[in-house]
Amino acid sequence: MPKAQALTTPAVSGKLLATAAGFTGLMLLLAYLVAFDQGALSQSGMYLHELMHDGRHLLGVPCH
Amino acid sequence: MPLSNRPGYLPLLLRGLLAGLAAGLLAGGFAYLAGEPHINAAIAIEEAASGGAGGEAPLVERDIQSTVGLFLATGLYGVALGGILATAYTLLRRHLRTGSDTQAALGLAAAALTGIVVVPFLKYPPNPPAVGNPDTIDQRTAAYLAVLALGLVAVWAAVLAARTQSHQWRRAAAGTAAFLVVVGIAYTLLPTFHEVPADFPATLLWDFRISSLGTQAILWTALGIGFAGLITPARQKATVTAA
Ligand SMILES: [Zn+2]
Numbered sequence: 484m485p486k487a488q489a490l491t492t493p494a495v496s497g498k499l500l501a502t503a504a505g506f507t508g509l510m511l512l513l514a515y516l517v518a519f520d521q522g523a524l525s526q527s528g529m530y531l532h533e534l535m536h537d538g539r540h541l542l543g544v545p546c547h
Numbered sequence: 548m549p550l551s552n553r554p555g556y557l558p559l560l561l562r563g564l565l566a567g568l569a570a571g572l573l574a575g576g577f578a579y580l581a582g583e584p585h586i587n588a589a590i591a592i593e594e595a596a597s598g599g600a601g602g603e604a605p606l607v608e609r610d611i612q613s614t615v616g617l618f619l620a621t622g623l624y625g626v627a628l629g630g631i632l633a634t635a636y637t638l639l640r641r642h643l644r645t646g647s648d649t650q651a652a653l654g655l656a657a658a659a660l661t662g663i664v665v666v667p668f669l670k671y672p673p674n675p676p677a678v679g680n681p682d683t684i685d686q687r688t689a690a691y692l693a694v695l696a697l698g699l700v701a702v703w704a705a706v707l708a709a710r711t712q713s714h715q716w717r718r719a720a721a722g723t724a725a726f727l728v729v730v731g732i733a734y735t736l737l738p739t740f741h742e743v744p745a746d747f748p749a750t751l752l753w754d755f756r757i758s759s760l761g762t763q764a765i766l767w768t769a770l771g772i773g774f775a776g777l778i779t780p781a782r783q784k785a786t787v788t789a790a
Contacts, residue, residue, distance in 0.1 A: 493555045499637075503637065506630060510630035513626065513630075514628070518624070529606055534612065536607070537578075538616065538617045538620020541586070541673075542762065543668060545684060545687040546679070547676075547684060
């Protein structure tokens, strides 16, 4: 296997890992908002949950 | 904004989010055309079963759910998945044994499509409205999350197993075997739910499930291709100018 190749991504550092973990958390929250939230996160009651109802079904998430 | 030869995390993340938004909206278009008719048919069955439409006024009108709501859901989901793909690419690129960034990005998207779409779909095929027992929603949600995680573990196991072999056909065989072992164990241990009402039309169920699979497949395929496209041209240009 070719071992030496030009790196095309940033060097892994503690700072990079912390930033990546932070954004991953944000992205998971966003996915949670679409897929599972029932108002606890959105603070919109059931409004956002109902609004995104069809998307949830077609994205394969168990809905009800 | 062109991408530098060795971009930082944020430029890659930005491209993942953009590709995710585009892929989510594209998947939403497919879901609207191919999936909405089945959702509407299932809701009509649900309402007929509960003694006609009516009851309390819905919080969100059907027309809004099937248009704005649908595209909002697939768009936001695409953004989230795009951000996660870009992050995975940033951290895993150096471990992927390919000289091609395009191949690396497409490979990660294909791994995700396999692990968190195909593996979950075959164990817990999605259901239209009117199918599913509300009493088991918590168990089904937990099982769904478990099968997503195990799907990713299966793909990871396949890669590790393939790397223990040197000949190409042995790599394929070892990877496939490891994948099937993990999936087999997961499918056996995870609970099974049989909740489709006996009189629910089989063709409607099938058509809905295929449209859901198509929606997710389009999302991941477009995300992979879009992300690969957004990260490679600048690099190729940079290589050409440097040469
Ligand atoms: Zn539903």
